[in-house]
Amino acid sequence: MADRSYPFYDRESLEKRRTPKIAIIAGLMIILTCVFINLIVMPHYLWVFYVMGTVIYAVVSLNHTILSKSHLGSKIVGQVASLTLLLLLIDSQSGFFKWSINYAVPFLVVAGLVMVTLSILTKRLKWKGHISSVLMVTLSFLPAVLYFSGFSTVIWPSAVASLYSLMLIVCFFVYAHHAVWSQLSRRFHI
Structure with a gap:
């Protein structure tokens, strides 16, 4: 009978799979503990929403941005979207x-666009990178929509975000038109 050895057991891979689950469980435990403390000690003032938003943002950041093998563009979009929700939650709970x-959402969008621009300039993008870039450019018009719908009252931050987005769209068409069009035609059989 031949001597068979067992396959290699990769402990590091197991730890990488376990860490996101541990982060989610720890986040839920922190939120539930804070809800319990808030309802017992100070039920007339719900400060737990600040903690809840921050913990959810931290868990999303850990799982999607740090531990994930996702494309850089999707990490940027995820960070901008989750930070936007966190800032809206904090603002809504504080009056x-x-x-x-x-101010915060337009400048956050501009920061996301700057990160997308830098990733485009420094790396050769694959298909997922183009999708993330297009999604980030689409999100950059959100401050202008908020202004014209009456939610926002200051125009210049929204205008800065929209202007940067328009300049990035022009650059896409001028410099990367052929690459983007060939990827689109290959994916959608145009």
Whole structure:
């Protein structure tokens, strides 16, 4: 009978799979503990929403941005979207003075666009990178939509985000038109 050895057991791979689950469980435990403390000690003021938003953002950031093998573009879009939701939650729970809609969200969108621009300039993008870039450019018009719908009251941050987005679209068409069109035609059989 031949001597058979067992396959190699990769402990590091097991730890990588376990860490996101541990982060989710720890986040839920922190939120439930804070809900319990908030309802017992100070039920007239619900500060737990600040903690809940921050913990959810931290778990999403850990799982999707740090531990994930996702494309850089999807990480940027995920960070911008989750930070936007966190800032809107904090603003709405602290009196809704609209600082998040007027200033924070447009500048966060511009920061996301700068990151997308830098990733485009430094790396050769694959198909998922183009999709993430297009999604980020689409999200960049959100501050202008908020302004024209009456939610936002300050125009210049929204205008800056929209202007940067338009300049990025022009650059896409001028410099990367052939690459983007060939990827689109290959994927959608155009």
